[in-house]
Amino acid sequence: MPGTPEHPAEAAPARVGYGALLRTPGAWTFLTPAFAARLPYAMLSLGILLLIRDTHGSYGTAGTAAAVSAVAQALIGPQTGRLADRFGQTAVLVPTVAVHAVSVGALIALALGHAPVWGLYLATAAAGASVPQIGAMARTRWVAKLSADGAPPAKLNTAFAFESVTDEFTFVIGPVLAAAIASAVNPATGLITEAALTVAGGLAFAAQRRTAPAPHVPVPGERRVSALASPGVRLLAGVFLGVGSVFGGMQVSVTAFTEAAGQPGANGTVYGIFAGGSMLAGVLYGMVAWRRAARHRLLASYALLVVGCSTLWAMPNLVSLTIAGLFCGLAIAPTLITGYTLVETLVEDGAKTEAFTWLTGAIGLGLAVGAMVAGQLIDGHGPSAGFLVPVAGTGLGLITLVALRGLLVPPVAAGATGAAGTPSKVVAGSPERSAAPQLVGAAKG
Structure with missing residues (x-):
């Protein structure tokens, strides 16, 4: 029963607004x-x-x-x-x-x-x-x-x-x-x-x-910390390639679509609304006190991203493409935020910057490959064909994420438990041992 020693009551997660965040000394x-x-x-x-x-x-x-x-x-x-x-x-x-x-x-x-x-x-x-x-x-x-x-x-x-x-x-x-x-x-x-x-x-x-x-600073005899040693980091980098394919495919395909429609000047507006949708979703996402585990939220937002991308190729005109792009963009920021939240829990303190850069680099690599493939499809089959790149990239990413989602569970230290009785990550050798369980809670919801 909730509230008993065997089943401790789970406190509602705190909600932290942007004002409180930006007042951090x-x-x-x-x-x-x-x-x-x-x-x-x-x-x-x-x-x-x-x-x-x-x-x-x-x-x-x-x-x-x-x-x-x-x-x-x-x-x-x-x-x-x-x-x-x-x-x-x-x-x-x-x-x-x-x-x-x-x-x-x-x-x-x-x-x-x-x-x-x-x-x-x-x-x-x-x-x-x-x-x-x-x-x-x-x-x-x-x-x-x-x-x-x-x-x-x-x-x-x-x-x-x-x-x-x-x-x-x-x-x-x-x-x-x-x-x-x-x-x-x-x-x-x-x-x-x-x-x-x-x-x-x-x-x-x-x-x-x-x-x-x-x-x-590694001590003598200590193994070198590497972000890619974590299977979860490798998985997140792989699925972020799919996110990058959305950016690359959209940039090239929107440009080609607006030119074919005789309105090349609308390129910035259409892409700006797509990015604006992501910004809006990111602002709102950061204001919610989430109860669901981060890996579950990542699956949900990534699935929504695939759904949003799947309609782009079928849009008949600029108005419908702009609306479809807006809905596609709404899933971008929640996916990125959750991925970065997760990766922080998967690596030791000496590899956090490297882990973040692998995700950022994966997005950039996916963007480059997505733009090149979209360009080839556009040359051979017309402007709408380029929009197949985002749905293909995210589709493959979602399949990989679902199949290997167990890799996103943070490593645990023996005997360490969180407030709700679930294991908490404590990194050996971390100077912030006492704070680690609190911050890992961000990934556990």
Whole structure:
């Protein structure tokens, strides 16, 4: 019976609003520079596309260069995250932003000098690989800060919701800013702005040492912590490839659909409503005190994402496509928020930044592959065919998630139990042992 010693009553989860979250001492000291530094993340791909299309006259070359940048970022980003866990965020950010500025400068010089295509690809690879992983580092700072403060589980869920909404906002504003600068001045200036924001925001973020998590210094004989050692992290990275395919397929397919409809200027509006739906859902999702376990919520939101994507290819006009895109977008942010909440519980303290970057990198890789496949389908079968990429990518992701969902259960320490009598994750060697069960509650509902 509820309330008996054998069946303890389960307290209602606390609800933490955004106001309470943003009043966390020290939060704004890293949130403001983090926004400036992550805005270029959404500017780089389009900036590369516009510059190389302008200098070399080929959408194919420009699109491939943008894809090379995204793939390099997806593969190298997690290694940057691992170094940040090991040596500290400041030690990694300062050289990273310097390399990025030099790489973007080299790309601009090569493009304006009409360099061979292979030279452009090398420069775009370097530019993508050196994008600072600000979003992952900001999430890691929230984990460290809220763990140290003994915050309730719902506060971490709200923090991840805030970060996902911020990501969505930058993906709406970033491309618009890059396109506006390229149109008003020239494409090279757009990339110069991207590099300047990366350097200024990245260095300002790195300077906030008080909110940075302590480096994980391994003791002699200790095994090296790796995020990918967790099967759950590998599963989440795989299913986030499907989320990335939605972004890539939508970007290319919406552009082709609006051009075929004779309204190319509507591209930004249609995609903006799609992203706006995700932002709205993310805001609302972060305000709810969820009782369901995070892995169950992930299954539900991912299934809704598949349903939303399945209608896009059949839309006959721009109005219906815009409405379908809005409903598709509503499932994006809840899926991302829940995935980031889960991954925090699956790895040890010395691998959290790396784990977050694997998810972010998977999205970028899925975006690049999705955009290329959608382009091929559009060339061969028309604009609507490109919308098959999101439903195929998320469909495969959902099948994988359902089949392997048991991998998302966090490891437990013997004898550790939560408030409701369920096992709680306690990471061996964690400096925040006392706070770990509280924050893991964010993933358990």
